[in-house]
Amino acid sequence: MLWNRIAVLIASLMFSASLGAILLRSDTRAADLGPGISLETMIPKQFGDWREEPQRIVQVVNPQT
Numbered sequence: 001m002l003w004n005r006i007a008v009l010i011a012s013l014m015f016s017a018s019l020g021a022i023l024l025r026s027d028t029r030a031a032d033l034g035p036g037i038s039l040e041t042m043i044p045k046q047f048g049d050w051r052e053e054p055q056r057i058v059q060v061v062n063p064q065t
């Protein structure tokens with residue numbers, strides 16, 4: 001009989017946790033709250049000896065070599 005009470009207690013705790021998660025879920029997305037992020041402006045075009053390659057040519061690497 002004790003095991004039944006413990007099982008009912010655990011089941012009710014799990015049910016209340018799932019119900020609380022559904023009720024407390026946020027409807028607002030964090031991305032909608034602030035200004036948009038532009039990676040083109042955040043990442044510098046060059047720094048030190050490194051610079052961005054202006055040509056965007058895709059090269060296929062052969063794994064056999």
